[in-house]
Amino acid sequence: MIAERRFARPLVAVTAVLALSGYISWCWPGFSVTEQWLYLLHTLLGLVVAALLAPYLILHFRRTIGLRRSWIAFSGILTALLFLALALTGVQIAWQGQSEAGRWIFESHVGLSVGVLLMTLGHVSFHVVSLPERRKRNEPSRFPSLIGGMTKAVIGSVVVAAIAVLVASAAYQWRTSPYRDAPAVEPYLYSYGEHPFRPSQTETSTGGFFDPRRIGASERCASCHREIAEQWKASIHSQAASDKTYQTNIKLLSERKNMEATRYCEGCHAPAALLSGQLTTGGKLDTPGHLQEGVSCMTCHGIERIEHLKGVASYRFAPPQPYLFDGAERALPVFLHNLLIRLKPEQHRADLARNVLSTPEMCATCHAQFMDKDFNNWGWVKMQDDYTAWLNGPYSGQTRQTFAHAQQRRCQDCHFPLQPGSDPSASSSGLIKTHFNVGANTAIPWVTRNQAQLERTRRFLTADQVRITIDKPNRSDAVESARHVDPALIASSEAPAYCYLGEAVTLKVAVTNAQVGHAFPGGTTDINEAWIHFLVKDGQGRTVYESGQLDAGNNVEPAAYFYRSIPIDRIGNAVWRHDLFNMVGDSFKRIIPPGGTDVTSYAFNVPDDIKGPLTISAGVNYRKLNNRYARWALKDEQVELPIVEMASTSLVLPVRIKPEVVNNLQVGSGR
Numbered sequence: 001m002i003a004e005r006r007f008a009r010p011l012v013a014v015t016a017v018l019a020l021s022g023y024i025s026w027c028w029p030g031f032s033v034t035e036q037w038l039y040l041l042h043t044l045l046g047l048v049v050a051a052l053l054a055p056y057l058i059l060h061f062r063r064t065i066g067l068r069r070s071w072i073a074f075s076g077i078l079t080a081l082l083f084l085a086l087a088l089t090g091v092q093i094a095w096q097g098q099s100e101a102g103r104w105i106f107e108s109h110v111g112l113s114v115g116v117l118l119m120t121l122g123h124v125s126f127h128v129v130s131l132p133e134r135r136k137r138n139e140p141s142r143f144p145s146l147i148g149g150m151t152k153a154v155i156g157s158v159v160v161a162a163i164a165v166l167v168a169s170a171a172y173q174w175r176t177s178p179y180r181d182a183p184a185v186e187p188y189l190y191s192y193g194e195h196p197f198r199p200s201q202t203e204t205s206t207g208g209f210f211d212p213r214r215i216g217a218s219e220r221c222a223s224c225h226r227e228i229a230e231q232w233k234a235s236i237h238s239q240a241a242s243d244k245t246y247q248t249n250i251k252l253l254s255e256r257k258n259m260e261a262t263r264y265c266e267g268c269h270a271p272a273a274l275l276s277g278q279l280t281t282g283g284k285l286d287t288p289g290h291l292q293e294g295v296s297c298m299t300c301h302g303i304e305r306i307e308h309l310k311g312v313a314s315y316r317f318a319p320p321q322p323y324l325f326d327g328a329e330r331a332l333p334v335f336l337h338n339l340l341i342r343l344k345p346e347q348h349r350a351d352l353a354r355n356v357l358s359t360p361e362m363c364a365t366c367h368a369q370f371m372d373k374d375f376n377n378w379g380w381v382k383m384q385d386d387y388t389a390w391l392n393g394p395y396s397g398q399t400r401q402t403f404a405h406a407q408q409r410r411c412q413d414c415h416f417p418l419q420p421g422s423d424p425s426a427s428s429s430g431l432i433k434t435h436f437n438v439g440a441n442t443a444i445p446w447v448t449r450n451q452a453q454l455e456r457t458r459r460f461l462t463a464d465q466v467r468i469t470i471d472k473p474n475r476s477d478a479v480e481s482a483r484h485v486d487p488a489l490i491a492s493s494e495a496p497a498y499c500y501l502g503e504a505v506t507l508k509v510a511v512t513n514a515q516v517g518h519a520f521p522g523g524t525t526d527i528n529e530a531w532i533h534f535l536v537k538d539g540q541g542r543t544v545y546e547s548g549q550l551d552a553g554n555n556v557e558p559a560a561y562f563y564r565s566i567p568i569d570r571i572g573n574a575v576w577r578h579d580l581f582n583m584v585g586d587s588f589k590r591i592i593p594p595g596g597t598d599v600t601s602y603a604f605n606v607p608d609d610i611k612g613p614l615t616i617s618a619g620v621n622y623r624k625l626n627n628r629y630a631r632w633a634l635k636d637e638q639v640e641l642p643i644v645e646m647a648s649t650s651l652v653l654p655v656r657i658k659p660e661v662v663n664n665l666q667v668g669s670g671r
Contacts, residue, residue, distance in 0.1 A: 200267030358410070367387060367523070519592060
């Protein structure tokens with residue numbers, strides 16, 4: 001009895017504070033500093049109660065096991081089981097936090113807390129009602145396991161807890177912010193007007209700069225989201241700034257113009273550099289904080305709204321509301337900060353999983369581009385625009401082509417598909433959005449020797465994205481045999497396809513953009529290389545005709561049928577270095593809109609001395625970065641970037657000797 005009472009007093013007092021803090025958090029949810037301290041207090045007290053509960057229950061049951069009051073025994077056992085379940089779910093939440101897939105654990109914890117309260121009241125009521133008169137007269141207290149002064153202990157505990165929370169909240173207000181929201185380099189030059197980020201279209205919630213740690217420092221996210229962080233590290237997004245070709249171009253821009261001009265590119269490739277005020281005279285393009293992260297976690301997840309759909313980083317950035325000890329570097333504050341996010345992720349989710357994140361318009365902020373006179377000293381020029389191409393295509397659900405694709409397909413559905421995962425953000429069915437960000441960039445994983453990412457990209461490109469077909473050369477002048485054939489034996493009325501020795505043959509080839517949500521090719525069409533490889537061989541394997549082949553230097557035949565654009569400067573020279581600040585328009589552009597088909601023809605002569613049949617093959621080849629640009633940008637004259645055959649087809653064409661023309665009259669008369 002003495003040992004039981006020794007555990008009972010602190011258990012009841014702490015449980016009272018625990019219950020009160022829990023119900024306050026549930027009934028009046030908020031995100032103030034005081035409420036965050038209350039969450040921490042609730043968690044700490046929950047662990048204390050879990051530690052006190054087991055020994056108390058053992059001692060209590062050892063004393064009461066022989067009592068012959070069934071309702072008391074039943075309600076006591078049920079209350080104990082509910083209390084243990086409540087403690088277990090609480091420990092689970094404290095250890096792993098809340099997650100989408102484990103939401104039921106939190107909901108069970110809340111339900112169990114109500115159940116424990118009701119069952120405890122029922123158990124106590126049964127005890128009072130069923131207590132024998134003899135015990136009422138002989139025992140000083142109707143609750144033997146409790147000792148006097150319990151009410152004072154409970155009230156004192158509540159008061160002490162309230163004071164502790166208020167003192168901690170007041171003390172926290174004196175904490176100095178770890179962030180310096182001012183330009184990283186001063187004086188900061190406003191070369192493109194009063195706006196701090198022009199010519200980039202970026203805005204911020206404050207209208208000013210942010211400490212780079214608010215935009216970068218993705219390792220903080222990785223401490224909880226390890227699986228997604230590992231995927232992101234392999235992605236093109238994470239290497240958007242460190243990409244060697246991009247580094248060559250951004251340095252060229254800073255040299256030909258100035259450091260302030262690099263803001264045009266860095267708003268999408270290295271937002272941490274732009275928003276922290278690094279991009280001004282005296283700043284650096286290779287600061288590790290932004291060079292190693294490129295498009296960081298916060299770059300996308302910190303976007304509050306879309307400013308417009310013309311691109312050039314046309315988003316508004318807003319950092320999330322801070323949890324306690326935000327930006328801390330010491331172990332204990334960092335632990336408490338991460339613990340709070342796991343315990344109470346609602347605000348974290350509201351700030352970093354905004355609705356805009358799942359919209360195609362989100363992608364338009366950087367995957368659309370224009371340039372105006374302030375930047376190119378010429379005039380307004382439209383450049384890449386994958387968003388408008390998607391909008392005008394069958395997958396947007398907003399065009400007349402929608403009947404063929406009733407279900408809208410967004411950018412995120414193709415480039416961030418769902419897959420099973422164990423991340424805290426996983427859905428109730430255990431699915432996460434992959435962050436490999438697979439697209440059409442085979443160059444970066446090849447240069448960085450990331451074979452796994454390169455294979456993912458190959459699989460993506462060859463997954464029926466485009467299709468190619470060769471039109472059969474059915475002959476309207478086909479010669480029929482003079483021999484009678486039963487019409488019932490003729491399976492088709494289609495004219496046969498063949499060619500004659502010495503004949504000129506023309507074949508049509510159709511390339512269809514079947515599954516690409518935007519135009520094919522998309523993005524940087526001036527340096528991407530997509531073309532048709534067309535090959536004709538005879539029965540002995542000898543080449544009869546070829547277009548789109550590679551020469552000894554791994555260059556595509558100049559006369560090949562390309563899908564690309566050729567931008568030019570103001571005097572008509574090709575802008576082949578991707579120095580788009582010199583561009584005033586395109587001299588050539590061939591792309592296929594989503595759902596569209598492009599048809600071209602190939603003509604060749606069938607030699608008189610070949611052996612049939614002819615085997616005709618056609619394929620759509622793709623190489624991220626043409627050789628001329630790649631060798632300049634990578635500073636390697638021997639580089640040979642990978643080529644992916646995205647689609648292929650073939651046709652076997654019989655070869656015949658052209659016979660003498662048989663006159664119908666001669667056949668009919670038997671001569």
